[in-house]
Amino acid sequence: MREGVDREGRHLYPVFPYEHFTKITDEDLRALYAFVMTRDSVRAETPPNELVFPFNVRSLIGAWKVLYFEPGVFRPDPAQSAQWNRGAYLVDGVGHCGACHTPRNRLGAEKKREYLAGGEAENWHAPALNAASPAPVPWTSAQLYQYLRTRLDDLHAIAAGPMEPVVLNLRTVSEEDVKAIAAYVAATMGTPGPDRRKKTDDALMHARRDEAVGVRADRIDRDPARAGDRAFQNGAAIYAGAWAVCHDIGRNASIGSGLHLALGSAMTIPTSSNLIHIILEGIAPPDGEPGRWMPGYAEALSDEQVKELVTYIRAYFGRSPPWPDVDEEIKKFRQVNAKLRAR
Amino acid sequence: MITLNVNGVSHQVDADPVTPLLYVLRDHLQLNGAKFGCGLGQCGSCTVMADGQAILSCVVPISVMQGRRIKTLEGLGTIDNPGPMQRAFIEEQAAQCGFCIPGMMMRAQALLERNRSPSNEEILSHMSNNLCHCGTHMRIVRAVKRAAELMKTGNPASGPGRGTR
Numbered sequence: 001m002r003e004g005v006d007r008e009g010r011h012l013y014p015v016f017p018y019e020h021f022t023k024i025t026d027e028d029l030r031a032l033y034a035f036v037m038t039r040d041s042v043r044a045e046t047p048p049n050e051l052v053f054p055f056n057v058r059s060l061i062g063a064w065k066v067l068y069f070e071p072g073v074f075r076p077d078p079a080q081s082a083q084w085n086r087g088a089y090l091v092d093g094v095g096h097c098g099a100c101h102t103p104r105n106r107l108g109a110e111k112k113r114e115y116l117a118g119g120e121a122e123n124w125h126a127p128a129l130n131a132a133s134p135a136p137v138p139w140t141s142a143q144l145y146q147y148l149r150t151r152l153d154d155l156h157a158i159a160a161g162p163m164e165p166v167v168l169n170l171r172t173v174s175e176e177d178v179k180a181i182a183a184y185v186a187a188t189m190g191t192p193g194p195d196r197r198k199k200t201d202d203a204l205m206h207a208r209r210d211e212a213v214g215v216r217a218d219r220i221d222r223d224p225a226r227a228g229d230r231a232f233q234n235g236a237a238i239y240a241g242a243w244a245v246c247h248d249i250g251r252n253a254s255i256g257s258g259l260h261l262a263l264g265s266a267m268t269i270p271t272s273s274n275l276i277h278i279i280l281e282g283i284a285p286p287d288g289e290p291g292r293w294m295p296g297y298a299e300a301l302s303d304e305q306v307k308e309l310v311t312y313i314r315a316y317f318g319r320s321p322p323w324p325d326v327d328e329e330i331k332k333f334r335q336v337n338a339k340l341r342a343r
Numbered sequence: 344m345i346t347l348n349v350n351g352v353s354h355q356v357d358a359d360p361v362t363p364l365l366y367v368l369r370d371h372l373q374l375n376g377a378k379f380g381c382g383l384g385q386c387g388s389c390t391v392m393a394d395g396q397a398i399l400s401c402v403v404p405i406s407v408m409q410g411r412r413i414k415t416l417e418g419l420g421t422i423d424n425p426g427p428m429q430r431a432f433i434e435e436q437a438a439q440c441g442f443c444i445p446g447m448m449m450r451a452q453a454l455l456e457r458n459r460s461p462s463n464e465e466i467l468s469h470m471s472n473n474l475c476h477c478g479t480h481m482r483i484v485r486a487v488k489r490a491a492e493l494m495k496t497g498n499p500a501s502g503p504g505r506g507t508r
Binding site: 234237238240241242243245246256257292293294295297299300301302305 | 360361362363382383384385393394396397398399402403404405406407472
């Protein structure tokens with residue numbers, strides 16, 4: 001946990017996030033050890049190392065650690081509040097939020113200068129948690145707390161993809177600690193400037209205007225400037241026939257309708273990967289739990305149709321320039337899915 | 344005009360491209376097997392097949408269904424000559440009110456067309472999108488297994504359905 005070496009003294013691959021766990025205090029490490037040692041032992045063979053050369057040479061990790069690994073327990077910042085420091089300790093240490101939310105360099109090390117600036121997890125984009133946060137409505141500490149506790153805050157999208165199990169795990173964490181995480185992340189995001197606030201007002205106005213009208217199937221006529229844009233029109237038709245019934249009226253717990261898309265960060269992040277994941281595989285409640293689900297469209301839509309839908313949603317709801325990576329991300333998703341199915 | 348291929352027959356449909364497939368099946372083509380349950384893609388009673396895959400016809404517009412091979416309950420057999428999936432559901436007496444059953448059969452059909460011998464676990468996970476308000480899920484699972492047998496042997500299994508217990 002502290003140094004990234006196993007019992008035999010061999011270097012561990014940083015896929016085990018000791019870069020973060022090194023920050024855990026002695027007291028917490030002892031508690032973790034005590035808990036783990038009360039578990040029943042099971043026999044589990046370590047899968048063989050299938051990495052390609054030179055990554056399969058374990059001793060090279062030593063060099064990697066010299067370059068990128070900074071061992072050492074978390075040191076509180078006396079200039080900050082106790083809650084901020086508790087949050088920083090949990091986020092950077094045992095929570096290892098940066099493992100997904102901080103971008104990595106070509107050797108897989110977190111870029112320290114781009115702390116929590118948006119990274120990747122399991123082919124999903126993990127949005128920025130710093131000032132570059134793509135959330136159409138800037139997060140407050142209270143909203144982050146609500147989200148981390150329940151998967152759902154009124155003005156933000158549901159926790160999906162690799163974030164879903166994180167939120168489920170946070171149920172076991174004390175209220176105070178989750179509040180500390182929320183407060184620290186909100187502080188890292190900072191106060192939004194006038195540009196950001198203008199965008200927020202636009203997104204909220206867009207959502208409220210649509211919600212007031214209710215479900216409409218005539219979106220295609222709404223934007224005369226795009227009358228000749230066939231892909232956009234086709235995308236609008238798919239949205240109107242498939243998604244509008246649930247998303248046009250905004251989120252309503254009693255009928256289970258979903259967030260208005262102008263408020264979701266999948267539309268505003270730098271990559272189309274999350275929106276494509278959500279379109280193709282949908283969003284289901286966690287195993288064994290009740291709740292509404294969004295059906296996936298992997299079977300219903302062709303790649304071309306997915307692209308049209310993505311293009312429309314990005315432009316109309318995300319109010320952002322087209323993503324350059326749509327074809328690539330759709331292909332990636334289909335390949336990964338085909339592999340999973342073949343298993 | 345949009346051309347839809349349903350159960351091997353081409354239909355010219357005069358409807359807004361945004362119209363959900365379910366409405367066109369029922370209102371234009373009088374194929375009333377697929378049911379309107381929730382209209383939100385939550386219950387599965389509108390399930391039909393497109394190119395062998397189960398889809399929710401209430402939240403799929405016809406604009407995306409051109410050139411796809413659509414199959415509905417009516418494509419599985421007739422009252423006089425029910426197909427193996429339908430026979431299995433009858434033999435297991437898997438329906439109570441029956442509203443969800445067309446969707447159940449279509450989703451199960453999609454599974455069996457790509458996996459002739461699904462495990463219990465595979466059946467449960469594949470069918471989990473479709474809800475039955477009456478609670479006949481266990482009979483439905485038995486019917487899917489029986490359908491798998493019928494499709495393999497091509498013969499109706501003998502004896503009364505176990506669902507009569």
